[in-house]
Amino acid sequence: MTHVSVATPPADERPPVTIFGPDFPFGFDDWIAHPAGLGSIPAERHGAEVAIVGAGISGLVAAYELMKLGLKPVVYESSQMGGRLRSQPFEGADGVIAELGGMRFPVSSTAFYHYVDKLGLETRPFPNPLTPASGSTVVDLEGKTWYAETLADLPPLFREVADAWAAALEDGARFSEVQDAIRRRDVRTLKALWNPLVTQWDDRTFYDFVATSKAFSRLSFHHREVFGQVGFGTGGWDSDFPNSMLEIFRVVMTNCDENQRFVVGGVEQVPRGLWRHAPERLAHWPQGTSLASLHGGAPRPGVAKIARAADGRFALTDRWGDTRHYDAVLTTCQSWLLTTQIACDESLFSQKLWMALDRTRYMQSSKTFVMVDRPFWKDKDPRTGRDVMSMTLTDRLTRGTYLFDNGPDKPGVICLSYSWMSDALKMLPQPVEKRVELALGALAKIYPGVDIARHIIGDPITVSWEADPNFLGAFKGALPGHYRYNQRMYAHFMQDELPPEQRGIFIAGDDVSWTPAWVEGAVQTSLNAVWGIMRHFGGSTHAANPGPGDVFAELGPIELPE
Template sequence: MNANTPPPASDLQVDFPFDYAAHVSGGRRMGRLPEAATGARIAVIGAGGSGLAAAYELLRAGCQPVVYEAERSEDGPGGRRLGGRMYSRRLREADSAVVELGCLRFPETARLLRQYADTFGVRLEPFRDNYAAPTTPLTVLDVDGRQYAAGKIEDLYDRCDGFREAHARWQQALARIGFFQIQRDVAARDLAAVRRRWREVLVRFEPWSFYRFLRAPDGAGLTHDQARLLGTAGVGPAVWDSFFDLSLLEILRLLLCTEGSSLLYAPEGISRLAEGFWSHRTTDPHGRTCSVEAVNGGAPRPAVRALDIEPDAAHGVVVHSEDGRSERFAAAVFTPQLRLVETGVEVRSTVAHTPVLGPRLWRAVRRLHYWQSSKTALVVDDLFWDKTSMDGVTLTDRLRRAAYTVDYGPARGPGGRRGVLDLSFTWAQDAMKISPSTPKERVALFVRDLADIHPEVADELRAHARTGEAVTVSWENERHFRGLSRWSCPGDHPYQRDLFAHFMKDFAGTPAVPGEPPNALYLAGDDTSWSPGWLNHALASGLNAAWGVLRQLGARPEPGNPGPGDVWNDPHYTPLTTA
């Protein structure tokens, strides 16, 4: 690869560069169970992306996954909602328009996700993201009350004072620490080089915040105003100044899978992917046709209230659900936000003074940092923004932060609507500002800002705000989420590593997390991934847990297809520490 060629993005997780997509592609299964373990019943708690991926692959390997879900939905199977933050809402049957309340977009590099989407027949298309010409007609940056229009980010160089130098210094700093070379090494699958260069970045910058790197002379060396401008304009999807407190490593991991990649969305709603995991008919190792839906009798079980964990993994786990049922399983995969381990689901040992999680794992769970996030969308009957300055993406330092216009194509029926205006996509303190506000109040606030930024369309915007239908969510207020996702702050790398390593138990010869008991509980979900917020990595975490369950049951890898735990001791894969 030519050194002057922009490096490609990759969704290979640099901390553990295992190719999950290849592992389950082409009909490959995650392991071969001994005959005595075939049909083992496994509790999968949470029907989000990670839980559904784990259930689907456990089913393909010969287990019977029993899914529990706390979220309710009138149109979901058995009144339960599938998908977790894969949460799409079509407000009327005649609408083509879909409101994405969780997974709005994902990188084209997300091979595992795209592979499942192809299997389930879920259509994907380019997303109108910032500076994504020609997919996005226009990106308008509004900062300090002034507006700057751009097709690509370089258009801001001569339009927004100070941006050329700020962006150039940022790019130079990334090159200086070896970021672009790491991208090239990942693309070439040179894992030895990836490991060597990432170790240097990890050891040096693990204590650094994103803001420190932007300001420090041995980072990007920006002034405060330049850092603020760059943060508002965006250096990657959703990396605004809301994220200045995050670990620099978190930002670099995000950029590794997005810098140089376009973004995609599901025009029929990302919930279609969840429905695919649930209802797609696949085959077990004996060639019998089956689906997660069929194994579960057409509906998930209700919310879990308590888990009784046997110290001996061979005795499994007892799951107590809110309908009063208590049932024993060979193992349990726990995928909800891990804050629920402290606040919503009682996890207890059946033997006194025997921990369910070791002290290091409890420490990691208790020190998770969740970011608040809110989204407010307006479903409208026509694309009133077409060919105006609002046709695309608006980024601003005002209350609403980011707005997107999306055309979902011709309505599905008479009177249906095709347009969605994402009025606001906010994080952290910006989300907290409107957390107590009603939907009507939120719409009024965001329309006020957008009308000021786009005066030529202000009257139509106000009119559609009166006649359109608004949907909003604040993820920190959702009982079973309590925040959108975990993000790491400086000093969190040891916690992140331990959470990721939980699925390994002691299968590699010694506990992957010192002091961790070898019971039949497996943590998965976004919290345990290296780069949270991205659905592809949540899916991979479900595969990790599925591998752990299969290994506990005595499974061995299919020839030539080692799983994530089978390569754990390989120095190209073992997650690094800061020591």
């Protein structure tokens, strides 16, 4: 989706849209890049241990920054490092991977890209539909198939849907004004525009917004149906139709759905790279120290229990029964695990916060990948001159099919199916071979002359995040009325007003953030926790570089009445 009017200056003449708010418009990217650093910890607390529950991007960003401050993070991981940044290699093919979790990262994720750049990783445009990176796109809907390289190649119906969506955002949310405030980082204007939307749309769904908008109400039901099934930007939107409209506003206003890239060789290199990286500047620890060296090479096992010990510290017991005490704890696992997989002392959080953690609603997600002998989809059909296969959006079982060219000397990868919610649940009981069979059957109806199966090599790879006991779902999808729950979780790092028995344990992760399913939310909430832990140990930020907690009273998300 591109929301640029004819009166708008060219994009390269304007500041970029970044994930700057809108709920909490704080420049996390500026904070972590400032030459003064994030702050300091009193020397007498240097070397103190902090437990980090979870070695995903949120846990490892926090561990990395806390290590730089002179603390000793102790990372616990119940499964594998990276969390939902999981890049699974195909057997026997060097550097050919399936991105099982996060795979496309908008350039507006500037705090995340700070770490990507620090590690020197290469990124390339993601092959989303109707983008140059995809080459071509096929839309298959209600048994009809269209081939396109740009939106202009599709029938007028699709332009009508795209225009209606842009008009609905403009009319219902003052979209251009909000984005302009984000570009300029005009905090006062942004808060004035965003806060009324919170009260107006917290109780209403995405579908409500679409169906009642002036733009869509002038069109047919079929237009809404096409928008849900196919959509624009990253694909269909219907799996999000029950979600709070606020969540959708945040995605489109911060360009999460545009200008996305992938990490060459797999995004798991980011968390694993932070694990091994030795910072240029760090307090207390000798030069060359890394998280890996502090841990002797590997994180500790998964956590089974978190409790308050008799000495007032936190007692963490791992899955093998070893108990260790810490002055502070950061949990970055998905919140449901604190009630299902980890015996977490109820007194550590208020009942209001437990309600918020328990009410978090996770969306299902399924992907199925195959490796193929070559990027055969670039072959041209001699009759039409078109690509024999394209990035595909459909209302069939596969929903989204993505094609990844790893270069002329490597096999290609096809994500046969990427689906969410009820479409993902259709795959849940199926073994991987059946999933491939079903996907190939659906694609054969779209590409009747293409024998995909004969190109498949190696074993397929699949995932259903809701079936994994370490996740119980792919990402949060807030429902109407969930704003208060999100605000409680997000603001929890501000602990001065908490009773003593609830201080010292922090939460972070994309499900704590305002932008679930996007890695930037995990990074930003992690940095909030770093500020909170720094303060918990008596530290503070540099006067020239105030942190998120220093300005939270002024810029923090509004609180709705209970």
